[in-house]
Amino acid sequence: MPSKLFVVPCLLLFAATLAAEEDRAVSYYRDVRPILQANCQGCHQPAKQGGEYVMTDFAKLIAGGESGDAAIVPGKPDESYLVSVITPTDGEAEMPKGKPPLSETDRKTINLWISQGAKDDTPASARPLFDQDHPPVYELPPVLTSVEYSPDGSLLAVSGYHEVLLHKADGSGIAKRLVGMSERIESARFSPNGEKLVVAGGSPGRLGELQMWDVASGQLDYSVPVSYDTIYGGSWSPDGKQVAVGCGDNTVRVFNADTGEQVLFNGAHEDWALDTTFSKDGSHLVSVSRDMTMKLYEVKTERFIDNITSITPGALKGGIAAVMRHPTEDQLLIGGADGVPKIYKMFREKDRKIGDDFNLIRAFPALPGRLYDVAFSPDAALVAACSSDDQKGAIRLFQTADGKQLRELLGQKGPVYSIAFSPDGKQLASVGFDGVVRINQVEDGSLVHEFSAVPLTGQTVSTSGK
Structure with a gap:
């Protein structure tokens, strides 16, 4: 009962x-x-x-x-x-x-x-403000966070607000405007064959988004929502079949480039994952984070393998913002809050011991402030790094072999957040706080050209190159 x-x-x-x-x-x-x-x-x-x-x-x-x-x-x-x-x-x-x-x-x-x-x-x-038929209208230049040359050197992909702008690389005009849902664009990277552009961004605190664009047509292939905060540091596997991103939820993810299906998810980081790169054979992935570490994963198994940087308490001096793999070797160029560009081996060759930083190959002279981006030249003979310090910016070139500083690139007028070598290695493009794209000559550091990344109100922008 x-x-x-x-x-x-x-x-x-x-x-x-x-x-x-x-x-x-x-x-x-x-x-x-x-x-x-x-x-x-x-x-x-x-x-x-x-x-x-x-x-x-x-x-x-x-x-x-x-x-x-x-x-x-x-x-x-x-x-x-x-x-x-x-x-x-x-x-x-x-x-x-x-x-x-x-x-x-x-x-x-x-x-x-x-x-x-x-x-x-x-x-x-x-509420959504912009689309392909109603692109953003700029009264002031936006802060620029990403610049990238197409593999053939004909285009520059530059981040804007709610869009990526494809500029003719000589600065003569805008070829296409790729307007998506993400208000903040953190990175835009061309596929190895130059046919696709992967964009990582989002709306802070609301949406992370991975976009895949067809470069020739300017059409969106797909959009994938990723977590509930902005995503960062898009990269391509060498064969162009996968793309990776770091996320504001501390995770690292890999997607099938054709379908957008997620194939790797790992939460080993303890803070935002800001950049990624693949090993030269695509079997492994590397990420860097605000948690001051660079981590290695096996893509096939989604397994965290190792911390590439030292695990000694106090050895690390701030978050790491950028990583790039050597063009032909499994070596990694990184930069972050300590202002010091460094090159590391990707794979450990002996057992780890507390106190060692065995994978470190070379540390270069420090730049003022914190580093936001680093780059190998196409032939890997040079290393470039850009920084921000008290509203001032710098770009410096170093010899990879011995770490010697060669020169500083001229004409920077504020913090610099992204750099890219041209495919022939003769020029270096940069963008940053002031909304201007600058092209410097690598050989002597001279400023060759500068132009606004976006059409400003009342400004006529050429799309024909004339």
């Missing part, structure tokens, strides 16, 4: 819980938008309108796409086309395409939101 008395209150509690679930107010911004962002918006955004359906704009989300049916009928989930395509039959749903169906909880949330009138409660500050 006591057990039966116990069952009745439990049933009443269960019924009350269900009733409370049905009565709760569902927020589009808080509850529904994250579901769509994680599962749908990568293929349904202005830069990639799958089925002519855009889900990042609320009015277009309601209206629907090429089917002609209203995607969402407020108050009527049974008449909403979106509900029909996300509802599985025999365990499969039409959408998300090529992915498992949304969870039952997510589907119930969407249904309940529609039943309650499908209201938009997105804060004005979080």
Whole structure:
């Protein structure tokens, strides 16, 4: 008898819980938008309108796409086309395409939101402002965080706000503007064959995003949401089949470059992972972090292998911001808060001992302030590093073989955040705090050319080179 008395209150509690679930107010911004962002918006955004359906704009989300049916009928989930395509039959749903169906909880949330009138409660500050047809308009130059030459030397990929700008490498004009969802662009890197551009960025505290662009057409191949904060340091495997990023959630991830499928996830870092690079055969991955370490992983097994830098307490002098692999060897050039460029062996050749820094090959003379980027010249004969110190910037060149400083590149007018050698090694491009792209001659350090990375209000920008 006591057990039966116990069952009745439990049933009443269960019924009350269900009733409370049905009565709760569902927020589009808080509850529904994250579901769509994680599962749908990568293929349904202005830069990639799958089925002519855009889900990042609320009015277009309601209206629907090429089917002609209203995607969402407020108050009527049974008449909403979106509900029909996300509802599985025999365990499969039409959408998300090529992915498992949304969870039952997510589907119930969407249904309940529609039943309650499908209201938009997105804060004005979080509404999308730009797309390919409405690119950003700049009154002031933005801070620039990334510059990269295409493998053939014809283009420069430069970070902007909500976009990557593909400049003609001689500075004669903008070839393309690649406008995506991420407001902050942290890195843009060409594939080894120059056909694709991988972009790492996001919206701080809200979204991390991996974008893959087709360079020739300027079209977005895919967009993958990655964690809930900005991502950094995109890199390509030597065969162009995989891309890696570091994340603000302390993880390092690798994706299939063709599909965007995640193939490696590792959380060995204790702070933001800021840059990545692959071994020369693509079997291993290296990452650097604000936690002052450089770490090694085996890609196939997703396994953390070792700290490449010293593990001796007090040996490390601040976070590491950048890493680049030697063009032909498994050696790593790094730079960070201590201002000292260093070259390390990727693989340990003897047992680790507390107090050693065995993998260190060479430390170069320090630059003023902290380093934000480092680069090997294409023939690996030179090392370049850029820094920021009290609103001043510097770029210096060193001989790789003996560490001797050769020269400082002229014309820098503020902190420098990214550098890149031209494919022939004769010039070096740089960007930073003042929003200007500068091209210096490597041989003598002279400033060859400088131009605004973005079209400013009232400025006529050539797209023809004339």
